[in-house]
Amino acid sequence: MRQVTATGQTVVEAVKSALAQLETTEDRTEVSIIDEGKKGIFGFGSRPAIVKVTVKIDPVEEAQQFLLDVSEKMGVAANIEVKREGKQVQFLLSGEKMALLIGKRGQTLNSLQYLTQLVINRFADQYFTVILDAEDYRKRRNETLIHLAERLAEKAQRTGQKVTLEPMPSYERKVIHTALMGNKRIKTYSDGVEPNRHIVITPNK
């Protein structure tokens, strides 16, 4: 955490000097006054004001910087758009070579999302949930998952046997559970332990 202690003839001047040293603005810092200072008479008995100014770490900004740094080191120049809704923070990546950041079945994207979530919550007072998306990958993946779910639900009904899906992260499983919620002829549940937790679709008898 960056902080400086600065002095000035008045508190305001001391803060100004500290902000200049930190190259930042007042709304991004926390100011604590150590000594208010005294004017004195004709320079006698005067005391300078002392303040301590600390730069507040914005977790969202920190996480965005982390993503920028990592993608740059991976050789990808990414643009990042940040959307914040309460506890949920979305980072939307766009640019060239997004395929490298997404990886096979989104595993690189999921890993980056997990790491970003760790970074953001290191500095946060409240717990943030991070969603990382690149070029609408999540939306496309959701559509694929819903198609897959419907197809496999039909297969379970037709064969009368349970169908086991491959392991997926929790939010992808949720998409499938939700998609098949209204289907009364089959049941879905998750089995196994993370990271091998997967969905099983069973026909209702």
Added chain:
Amino acid sequence: MKELIETIVKPLVDFPEDVHVNVTEESDRITYKLNVNKSDMGKVIGKQGRVAKAIRTVVYAAGSTQQKKVFLEIVE
């Protein structure tokens, strides 16, 4: 690559100055050995190795553009 590993790991640990990466290069593979402060070991490995797995996935993705196979080891 070495920089990438450091960029990923440093924001995760309490002692970023203790993060070191040593590179061993052989004919067909490059091994990166990651050293962190002992008290940070848990942070880079994570519950059931989740963090380590995530770091590896990202590093291997970046390594896929290279000719040689890339490995990441976490050592004490």
